[in-house]
Amino acid sequence: MSSQLRSSLALQGVQLLDGLPPARLEALAQVCRWRTLPAGRLLVQRAERESDVHFVISGELRVTIFALNGRQLTFREVGAGGQFGELAAIDGEPRSADVLTLRPSVVASLRAADFLALMREEPVVNERVLRGLCHLVREVSERVIELSTLGVQNRVHAELLRLAREAGCQDNKARLDPAPTHSDMASRISTSREQVTRELNALQARGLLAKEGRALLLHDVDQLARMVSELRGAPAQPAAS
Incomplete structure (x- = not known):
């Protein structure tokens, strides 16, 4: 060296x-x-x-x-x-x-x-x-x-929200580039890759998530925050502009 x-x-x-x-x-x-x-x-x-x-x-x-x-x-x-x-x-x-x-x-x-x-x-x-x-x-x-109170579906939402805030939010949107692999997300929230894939597909079907090359685009971070906060019982924190 x-x-x-x-x-x-x-x-x-x-x-x-x-x-x-x-x-x-x-x-x-x-x-x-x-x-x-x-x-x-x-x-x-x-x-x-x-x-x-x-x-x-x-x-x-x-x-x-x-x-x-x-x-x-x-x-x-x-x-x-x-x-x-x-x-x-x-x-x-x-x-x-x-x-x-x-x-x-x-x-x-x-x-x-x-x-x-x-x-x-x-x-x-x-x-x-x-x-x-x-x-x-x-x-x-x-x-x-x-891990102790949320189901797999909601743990996926919470992890996406965490990643979005780390990446930075603008105009209520966030870009994860490169997107985390499904296996990596599964290891973070103690579930299987198949369950992560299933929930990400569901979010895409709802229009909250989209793929763009190697990236994932979150179209409504505030909505994702509301989905997570409703289960946590805490006020949702709005996405940074």
Whole structure:
């Protein structure tokens, strides 16, 4: 791996480290372990005793769990500029999920002791970590409610709404490009690919969804939000303009 890739330049794109002085970034670059990984490589295994924090320099990784029955439950994808592994670094407990590469990726891994020292010495990093963990708790809580209270049809609606808001909404519409595969959606909401396909076809028949090449177009995000909120018992949040 080139010395330039190992330098502070590569860490400048990590959101958690944004704004840190160049000298601090250079020091972090030197103590990180740098790896170039092919697609499909398992980087972190659930229940293992490994506590590094991993910064994604390029590529994309998936945080997921493989159940004994073979079913996969996906929590999130982490792209360039993101990080994962804070929980094990902070509490010293085993890993809570598997993490594998979706695409060829470059990852810089920081030992737990160095990460905890960074949090103590850099208040802005400490605050970002706390905010990130709060967001994670809220997201997991929402997922638990969906999995325990919503049927498959409504879980598909909720996942589409989440993806639409992540992609950005304009004029009550959203474009998912590239569209998530039916298998990926199924792994996110704990169901089968066939059930996802069935419900997406139903939404297309109602005119709420359309295919356009590799993309999915959502024509009425507010309607989708109302469909989800009616079952959650919470007010619908309108699509951003």
